Amino acid sequence: MDLDETDVNILKVLQVNGRLSFRQISEKVKVSVPTVSSKISSMEDMGIIRGYQTDLDAERLGELSVVLTIKAKPSELKAVADRFQTDDHVRKLFTLSNGRLLMICTFGGPYAINDFVSRLGEVPEIAEYDISNIISVAKEQQRALVETNVSLVLQCAYCKKEIRDDPLRLRGDEKDYYLCCSTCLKSFQEKYERLKAKT
Numbered sequence: 001m002d003l004d005e006t007d008v009n010i011l012k013v014l015q016v017n018g019r020l021s022f023r024q025i026s027e028k029v030k031v032s033v034p035t036v037s038s039k040i041s042s043m044e045d046m047g048i049i050r051g052y053q054t055d056l057d058a059e060r061l062g063e064l065s066v067v068l069t070i071k072a073k074p075s076e077l078k079a080v081a082d083r084f085q086t087d088d089h090v091r092k093l094f095t096l097s098n099g100r101l102l103m104i105c106t107f108g109g110p111y112a113i114n115d116f117v118s119r120l121g122e123v124p125e126i127a128e129y130d131i132s133n134i135i136s137v138a139k140e141q142q143r144a145l146v147e148t149n150v151s152l153v154l155q156c157a158y159c160k161k162e163i164r165d166d167p168l169r170l171r172g173d174e175k176d177y178y179l180c181c182s183t184c185l186k187s188f189q190e191k192y193e194r195l196k197a198k199t
């Protein structure tokens with residue numbers, strides 16, 4: 001599975017302006033409206049397009065952001081990440097290859113930062129951390145870079161692992177699901193039928 005040139009062009013257009021209508025996109029990319037619509041919905045199903053959000057400026061909202069790196073034992077890194085995952089102040093959270101977590105956090109003011117930092121001391125798994133305030137933003141873009149020849153790495157809808165071989169596809173009522181193997185397909189199918197029976 002790969003993206004064709006039209007997919008790539010649609011993504012480029014959408015990445016600049018996510019509010020364009022299918023008609024406006026079809027004029028820019030020079031394909032029909034139904035093609036735009038079906039390509040966008042399949043890229044949503046594949047998880048390439050995660051959503052359409054308003055790009056807000058934290059500085060104009062008077063907010064302060066910090067970059068925080070946390071060091072923990074490799075065996076405890078995931079537990080630390082889990083702990084911060086649901087915290088609204090944590091806007092980005094990455095696990096790095098050097099055994100650290102990198103977080104970008106945003107706060108309404110300096111007092112909220114102090115509160116947050118004092119809570120770090122209460123997490124026993126944290127061996128050490130380093131924190132710096134962001135004082136100006138020279139560049140801030142989405143991480144995805146739309147280039148030609150991008151290759152797809154889909155995620156299994158059941159086990160959440162990356163799909164290495166050809167994905168199996170399950171057609172749902174409203175969207176398609178991608179699975180890594182027949183075991184996951186079967187389990188997901190059962191789960192899907194159960195959920196459907198409930199609603």
Ligand SMILES: [Zn+2]
Nearest residue numbers: 156159180184
């Ligand atoms: Zn799987």
